[in-house]
Amino acid sequence: MPQPDPSNASRRLGGLTSWYASGWRGLRVAVLGLGATGFAVADTLVELGAAVTVYSSDAPGDRVELLDVIGARFVQHPLDVVPPELAEGAVDLVIVSPGLPPTNPVVDWASRTTTVWGDIELAWRLRDKVRRNGRLADWVLITGTNGKTTTTQLAAAMFAADGRRVAPCGNIGVPVLDVIRDPDGYDVLVVELSSHQLHSMPVDGPGALIPLASTCLNLAEDHLAWHGSMQAYWDAKAKVYANTIAACVYNVADPETRSMVEDADVVEGCRAVGFTLGVPLAGDVGVVEDVLADRAFLDDRRNAALELATHDDLAAAGMDSPHMVMNVLAAAALARAGGVPPAGIRDAVRGFRPDHHRTELVVTAHGVTWIDDSKATNPHAAIASLRAFERVVWIVGGLFKGVDIDPLVAEFGPKVAAVIVIGTDRDPVLDAFRRHAPAVPLVEVGATDTEEVMPEAVRHAASVARPGDTVLLAPAAASFDQFDSYADRGRRFAAAVHEHLGGDADGESAGSPPAAD
Structure with a gap:
């Protein structure tokens, strides 16, 4: 032929x-x-x-x-x-x-x-199908090992608070190709990108994206079996910054993201904007006492700052944990790069509620708090939860995708009250605890049937938890060995907790487990 x-x-x-x-x-x-x-x-x-x-x-x-x-x-x-x-x-x-x-x-x-x-390149080539008010939508790109979805939703909410028609899309679950064909068009697309999507995305030529603003939130070992090496994973994530017009937003606490920005080939005039839990330097966003402060997007950034939101605003929205504050700051920097005023940032924060399965309160009963962080699908994500609570009964395990859990157990294993091990790939967890925390009570969940895993894990956790403890589902692993998704895993955990307690709570509860995300 x-x-x-x-x-x-x-x-x-x-x-x-x-x-x-x-x-x-x-x-x-x-x-x-x-x-x-x-x-x-x-x-x-x-x-x-x-x-x-x-x-x-x-x-x-x-x-x-x-x-x-x-x-x-x-x-x-x-x-x-x-x-x-x-x-x-x-x-x-x-x-x-x-x-x-x-x-x-x-x-x-x-x-x-x-x-x-890849689908992202195809969508970029076709982005002119619909214009809104005579112009093409701006694209804002978000990647990172953890926090992508929440930051994408936050940034979209901030643009919406400023009156923009905005679509959170991409790896968040809504294909970009569906969004660019919407007949009403959009002012802004906030695109969550996985490392898999970034791998196939060109950085030059006719299919290369030219985003208004971009960020890699953080970088830690993940998807190494897919990429083949940490360097290949790094290379894929770094593509998010290529050709950015206004602002490359990076994590001050993660030097890898700064390095990506330094290496990126961007449009002349594009700025590097850091986000930090500390007091921001001129050109960054961060925290001053109990205020989220912008020292990047104002003329007198060397001597002044703009208030974006307060700690009370974050606490009321359930976003006052350190990792959530970081997500808010990153989203705020992206939105400010797109011209959203401080009032829009504040209003979006006040009205925002994080998705299910992200350090979500299930219930408090008999002085024990039950937390669903099933979205912690790798060790880096689990760190944020483990740092957020004083004394933890940790439910951990699943499919590790070639990622080493040993450093996580070495740091946090000796500090937990007990550990409940789930998943089919449990040897790495067991071996790590034997080496680093042999005195910590450890229970393996024997059930392998999906219907029985969480009820057994909850029974074991309840038997060892004491008043003041937090029972934390932060698996540090993917869910596909025993569950349909991290959401399925989280829903089953919440359902098992409610079933075990039989409605016996101390007045603090997230209610019945959600039917769907």
């Missing part, structure tokens, strides 16, 4: 930088994966007139049926080997879903034989 001329294909794809480009029609595109992102890619490209085939190991019935309705083909085939028709047929472009690592055989083949994009 005659193969297409790669140079012609490259020139054609290079010119596809607008929804209204004629070259989309008839473009032969293979989409790898049929999750929410894969379907949004297929739906978008079919609307543009491309010839789309979706390849996936799984075949979710509703999405397969919808593919047929919109006019895309579906081929169910294991994605650990190149589908024969893909290897033998001519294809102009492959769009890879973010869950597939670069070492995946099909992704590797595509990278060597044709052009590969």
Whole structure:
């Protein structure tokens, strides 16, 4: 079969930088994966007139049926080997879903034989479909090992408080491709980016993003099995700062993020803005006594500061823990870079409530506080929770994704009152406690059935917890070994707590466990 001329294909794809480009029609595109992102890619490209085939190991019935309705083909085939028709047929472009690592055989083949994009690059190229008030939406980019979703929601709330039409999207659960096709358009897109999405995102050329503001909140070991090394993970995260126009926002306490900013190739005039729990230097945002202060976005930043919010504002919103204050500061810096006035920051903070499963109070009963931080899916995230409470009965364990839990146990293990170990990948936890905290009472949850894991963990925790203790679900690991998601894990924990206590609480409770996030 005659193969297409790669140079012609490259020139054609290079010119596809607008929804209204004629070259989309008839473009032969293979989409790898049929999750929410894969379907949004297929739906978008079919609307543009491309010839789309979706390849996936799984075949979710509703999405397969919808593919047929919109006019895309579906081929169910294991994605650990190149589908024969893909290897033998001519294809102009492959769009890879973010869950597939670069070492995946099909992704590797595509990278060597044709052009590969991610969904974010495709969305950027198509961002001109809808203009609002005659202009394109500004993009604000957020990544980091932890805190991405909360910071994305906070920043979106701050822009909204200033009267902007804003969409939090991306890795937060709403595909960017769905947002850019909204007929009413947006003033601002606040885009949460995973390291997987950033890996496939170009930093130059026609598909490179040019964000108004950007941040990497923090960096710690995570997803190393996917990326292959810490350096590759660092390289992916650092892409968030490329080509930024107004402000690269970094974490003063995390020198890796400062290093990323220093290395970034940005638009002339872009500023580096640090956020800190300490008193901010000129050019940064931080905390002065009980006030969140801006010393970056005002003319007399060397001698003055603007008040953004107070500790009382944060406490009323349940955001006065150190890691939540950091999220607020990062979001505020991004919003201020976009012109949101201090009053908008304050109003957004006062009206904001964090999502479920992020250091969320379940109930207080018999002097024991039960906290759901199922969103702590890696050791770095668990640190924030462990620091926030005095005496902890720690429920820990799950799928560690190649990340070493030993340093976390070495630091916090000797300080906890007891540890309850869940998950199928428990040897790293057990070994670490034997080395670093052999005197700490340790209980393994024997149940392996999803329905029984949390009831047993809660029973064990209740048996060792004493008045003044906090029973903390901060697994420091992913959930997929025993649960559908971190949210499923958190809901089951909350349900098990309520079932065990039988409504016996001391007046402080988050109520019944939520049905969904």
